[in-house]
Amino acid sequence: MAISSSIFMLLASLTGIVLAFEPISNQVKPYAVEEAQSLSVAQTISALQARYDEVVSVEIDQNDFVQASVFTDEGQNEDFYINPFTAEKIGDIIEKDPIFKFATNLHRSLFLKSTGRFIVGFVSFLLFLMAVTGVLLIVKRQGGVTKFFSKVVKEDFDQYYHIIIGRYTLIPIIIITLTGVYLSLEKFSLLPEEKISHQFNDDTPSDATKLPLSDFDSFNTLTLSDVKRIEFPFSDAIEDYYFLKLKDGEIYVNQYNGNIVSQQDYGLVSKASSLSMVLHTGQGSISWSLVLLVTCFAILFFMYSGFAMTVKGKKNKIKIKNKYNKDSAEYILLIGSEMGSTFGFAKSLYNALIAEGKSVFVSELNQYTSYKNAQHLVVLTATYGDGAPPTNARNFEKLVKITQQNNDLQYAIVGFGSLAYKGFCEFAIGVERMLQVQTKFSPSLPLHKINNQSFNEFKSWVNSWGKAVNLNLKVEEPERQINTKKMMPFRVVKRTDLNSDQSFIIELQPTKKATFVSGDLLSIYPKEEKVARQYSIGKIGDNMVLSIKKHEFGVCSNYLNDLMVEDTFLAQIEENTDFHFSNSAKEVVMISNGTGIAPFIGMINQEKNKAVKSYLFWGGRTNASFKMYAPFVDKSFYAKRLSGLYVGFSKEESQKRYVQDLIFEKADLMARVLKNGGVIMICGSVAMETEVMKVLEHIAVTKLNTFLSVFQAKNQIKTDCY
Ligand SMILES: Cc1cc2nc3c(=O)[nH]c(=O)nc-3n(C[C@H](O)[C@H](O)[C@H](O)COP(=O)(O)O)c2cc1C
Numbered sequence: 001m002a003i004s005s006s007i008f009m010l011l012a013s014l015t016g017i018v019l020a021f022e023p024i025s026n027q028v029k030p031y032a033v034e035e036a037q038s039l040s041v042a043q044t045i046s047a048l049q050a051r052y053d054e055v056v057s058v059e060i061d062q063n064d065f066v067q068a069s070v071f072t073d074e075g076q077n078e079d080f081y082i083n084p085f086t087a088e089k090i091g092d093i094i095e096k097d098p099i100f101k102f103a104t105n106l107h108r109s110l111f112l113k114s115t116g117r118f119i120v121g122f123v124s125f126l127l128f129l130m131a132v133t134g135v136l137l138i139v140k141r142q143g144g145v146t147k148f149f150s151k152v153v154k155e156d157f158d159q160y161y162h163i164i165i166g167r168y169t170l171i172p173i174i175i176i177t178l179t180g181v182y183l184s185l186e187k188f189s190l191l192p193e194e195k196i197s198h199q200f201n202d203d204t205p206s207d208a209t210k211l212p213l214s215d216f217d218s219f220n221t222l223t224l225s226d227v228k229r230i231e232f233p234f235s236d237a238i239e240d241y242y243f244l245k246l247k248d249g250e251i252y253v254n255q256y257n258g259n260i261v262s263q264q265d266y267g268l269v270s271k272a273s274s275l276s277m278v279l280h281t282g283q284g285s286i287s288w289s290l291v292l293l294v295t296c297f298a299i300l301f302f303m304y305s306g307f308a309m310t311v312k313g314k315k316n317k318i319k320i321k322n323k324y325n326k327d328s329a330e331y332i333l334l335i336g337s338e339m340g341s342t343f344g345f346a347k348s349l350y351n352a353l354i355a356e357g358k359s360v361f362v363s364e365l366n367q368y369t370s371y372k373n374a375q376h377l378v379v380l381t382a383t384y385g386d387g388a389p390p391t392n393a394r395n396f397e398k399l400v401k402i403t404q405q406n407n408d409l410q411y412a413i414v415g416f417g418s419l420a421y422k423g424f425c426e427f428a429i430g431v432e433r434m435l436q437v438q439t440k441f442s443p444s445l446p447l448h449k450i451n452n453q454s455f456n457e458f459k460s461w462v463n464s465w466g467k468a469v470n471l472n473l474k475v476e477e478p479e480r481q482i483n484t485k486k487m488m489p490f491r492v493v494k495r496t497d498l499n500s501d502q503s504f505i506i507e508l509q510p511t512k513k514a515t516f517v518s519g520d521l522l523s524i525y526p527k528e529e530k531v532a533r534q535y536s537i538g539k540i541g542d543n544m545v546l547s548i549k550k551h552e553f554g555v556c557s558n559y560l561n562d563l564m565v566e567d568t569f570l571a572q573i574e575e576n577t578d579f580h581f582s583n584s585a586k587e588v589v590m591i592s593n594g595t596g597i598a599p600f601i602g603m604i605n606q607e608k609n610k611a612v613k614s615y616l617f618w619g620g621r622t623n624a625s626f627k628m629y630a631p632f633v634d635k636s637f638y639a640k641r642l643s644g645l646y647v648g649f650s651k652e653e654s655q656k657r658y659v660q661d662l663i664f665e666k667a668d669l670m671a672r673v674l675k676n677g678g679v680i681m682i683c684g685s686v687a688m689e690t691e692v693m694k695v696l697e698h699i700a701v702t703k704l705n706t707f708l709s710v711f712q713a714k715n716q717i718k719t720d721c722y
Helices: 002-027 041-051 096-107 111-142 157-187 216-221 267-281 286-316 341-355 396-402 428-435 455-468 553-562 594-604 630-638 659-663 667-675 686-704 708-713
Strands: 054-060 066-071 076-082 089-092 227-230 241-246 249-255 261-265 331-338 359-363 376-382 409-418 441-443 448-451 490-495 505-511 521-524 533-536 536-539 543-549 566-575 585-593 614-619 644-649 679-684 717-721
Touching: 002 096, 002 267, 002 286, 041 054, 041 227, 054 441, 066 227, 096 111, 096 267, 096 505, 111 157, 157 267, 157 286, 241 533, 241 543, 286 667, 331 341, 341 359, 341 396, 341 455, 359 614, 376 428, 396 428, 396 630, 409 428, 428 441, 428 644, 448 455, 455 686, 505 594, 521 553, 533 543, 533 553, 533 594, 536 594, 543 553, 543 594, 543 630, 566 679, 585 659, 594 630, 594 717, 614 659, 659 667, 659 679, 659 686, 667 679, 667 686, 679 686, 686 708
Parallel strands: 331 359, 331 376, 376 409, 409 441, 409 448, 585 614, 585 679, 614 644, 679 717
Antiparallel strands: 054 066, 054 227, 066 076, 076 089, 227 241, 241 249, 249 261, 490 505, 490 566, 505 543, 521 533, 521 566, 536 543
């Protein structure tokens, strides 16, 4: 729908932008006379008759300018704007500017006469449908009508502003499109016809004497604001009347005594036509014209952002070529995805299984059917708004109920979602419920939920699932498109030697202006590899520090370890808003092990974070492991930016403690921070994260009588583990 109508919509919005200036340019002309609207019709007519030989008509246009058509003393017929108080001429009639004439024609009929009018009317209707479905999508995504204006989670520029701008312009769009359709219907005479017929009821005697206008009750009570047009009687004949087109009807008035001899109100169709005209064109109102102008720009933006989203979704959707068919494969992978990222994860798993010599079949949840030889079913699915399935998973619930499987199947479900939404992985939870009631299905692992497409979390799930089904799987991160435009050179300013744990700190200076904060990521593509290695950034001054562990065969860690001071290399900063320091919290606990301390070094050295009470927990192997971090930590401790430091060493015989032990010892602090809305940040290895989360769960349940997930849902737990 969007594609076929886009060209016409583009023309309509561009010409709409031009046309929005017409009422504005008219309104700023100096022909509106102050307080003229409350002037009585009697006064204006008297003034006109006193000044001119003969008056034909008076019209009050959309701009509230009063136009008169008169015969002058020289017998010339002239039309001009008058001051309705004095009937004096104040200006010539405005000619429609050629640019507005051109734009009007293009806007109304594309210069194609009736065919064009039809196309424009039809496109207007399509846009109306898109606006209505847009409202429904926002309601669905936000989780209810009452949440229409609640906060939107920003995941993607195009999507975010499509919604934000959408909800403020949807009502004007609906108005513009509906009135557009109405005006088209009117032009094609498709609306019920309304005929006004007057029946005159006048018993004034033919020899009656003319009363002065000031005695006409009808003209005294009517003001110029009620009137659109007045036609004057042709002659003095008693059956020649004043004819007045009012805003809501028509009247005939006897010119001798001011009696209303016939009065007819307009019907609904005519009233709707006038209203449509005013609303569609912005006539007479600068502020409504501005709304129309902004809306036309918004439509252009929606066209861009809508296409951009569609293209992104298509690009993400990796095609997986199945080597095995549905009835020969032992492993079945089913995908639920809207924007396509879940396909990337499925492909990694598919490749890992194929590498182990397994027969695998990948499909979408909507294609669910019977699988003759299957032993294992893995569902990988995203969630969209309030537990709703992605489009390609909508029929799964129905299909599961009616499909019979041959074999007993073991299943595992991975939910992809975002903690920023109320129903985290709600649809994946739904899929689990659907499978639980199936007699042929039994779980190989409990449901696993993954936040923000974390590949590290997925990798650790693959390890656990591999163990459960006796496979040793190696998944590779999907390739990313490298956008070299975003890359910039970084200079090495300082670096430490390798410490006893083969780790080192490197301090980098961006060579161009760069905006980043601690917790953002630096993507490095060593030796032009397609897969980025990401490191958490600690910001110190304008520089960044990274903490890196050198792995014997690690491509990136060795690449970085070979760098010397003054060397430069290309990398890209990635914003990681989920792991930024929360200045609005009263207290923040930072938990890390090994090189995971890097973002925290930056956070505790930021002067603006001083108002927040911060506690740092760190676990490493030995006393010596901590030495290279100590200067950063000491500095912030002495500057009173750190309220507590807790360090544990796993390989020091005398005081052997892991990070999770430190957390357990400080259970009261953790409980207080959670209870008071504070934030707990975790950075380091996934193994450490798992242990720490267990302890935090225990603390939340025993001390606060609340599941940890409640605090997770409120974004009080932030993790960046690998
Ligand atoms: C409009 C929209 C609504 C979403 N709603 C939810 C939700 O209610 N619960 C959730 O856990 N994740 C939600 N997410 C996050 C997605 O499920 C998550 O980003 C997922 O990884 C996307 O996978 P896909 O690219 O394969 O579609 C939503 C994302 C978007 C863009």
